[in-house]
Amino acid sequence: MFAFRLEQLAKQLDATLHGDGNLTITGIASMKSAAPGQITFLSDKKLQNQLSQCNASAVVMTEDSLNHWHGAALIVKNPYLTYAKLAQLLDTTPKPADDIATSAVIDSTARLGRNISIGANAVIESGVVLGDNCIIGAGCFIGKNTVIGANTKLWANVTVYHNCVIGDNCLIQSSTVIGADGFGYANDKGKWIKIPQLGRVVIGNDVEIGASTTIDRGALDDTIIGNGVIIDNQCQIAHNDIIGDHTAVAGGVIMAGSLTIGRHCLIGGASVINGHMEICDQVTVTGMGMVMRPITEPGVYSSGIPLQENKVWRKTASLVLHIDQMNKRLKALEKKLLNVST
DSSP states (O other): OOOEEHHHHHHHTTOEEESOTTOEEOEEOOTTTOOTTEEEEOOOGGGGGGGGGOOOSEEEEOGGGGGGOOSEEEEOSOHHHHHHHHHHHTOOOOOSOOSBOTTOEEOTTOEEOTTOEEOTTOEEOTTOEEOTTOEEOTTOEEOTTOEEOTTOEEOTTOEEOTTOEEOTTOEEOTTOEEEEOOOOEEEETTEEEEOOOOOOEEEOSSOEEOTTOEEEOOSSSOEEEOTTOEEOTTOEEOTTOEEOTTOEEOTTOEEOSSOEEOTTOEEOTTOEEOSSOEEOSSEEEOTTOEEOSOBOSOEEEOOSOOOOOHHHHHHHHHHHHTHHHHHHHHHHHHHHHHHHHO
16 A cells, blocks of 8 residues: 655645645545545535535645635645546556466567566567566467567557557557458459458557557558557557547547548547548547548537437437428529519
């Protein structure tokens, strides 16, 4: 168990200390569940009234919330960001592996850096390079000639195919597949002929990928994931896609092939994005968006119909089905009115 004096945390988080700096902090919790010895945070001023019922030893907050709290505090400008950094300091998540398991299968030509951990039944094939402090969880498969950078962590049962590149300080959650064949076929009179996928997947530094996500290798050129990209669970990234630096992709997103997404974009959950086109930098696609055309201007884009009562939805659907007919009638009416006015 970690234990920090509140004064220590203030220094590490560049926060202003209010109250007793000698308080011992052993964990972090929500305002509702926090107990003495724990620290919590207030990022939404609408929840200030809950502070009177909070049992935490200290709260991370902005200065203008201090008059709602009776105890010790860490004063910052952005409590949510400070909470993220604080959670890293107090993180008790175990490592995916410790040392190198005797059941791991490691090819003699693989090059392992310093302080490597490889879990039970993992397979490291020929030509693989693992950087310093890599952690490979139990049951992982790392294909031939793949390179994984320093401090990168793979949880159990991640599969990385041959010739892929993963940068430094990456985190990949369980059951993700990197470098599987893209969906490439030619049609010969109704029969599908497979096109070998000869490209790679190249992932930058500081990338995090959620559980059960699939990133396909390129057909000829590479599939590229930029630095600082975060991808949630159960996403499909097709062959030859390029995702720019620091873009965030929420769960269940499907991207078709040969798509380029710019930097600092936000892709909402369950969105579907067409391939062979480009989305520029700083674009937000809200949840369940269907992107069928290129986006050339930064901004927020939405599609889909919000949930409605079934009776209301049926009327809406009926109107949509008749919209072409309504349009023709409207044009005819406009033409008649124009003729009358002239």
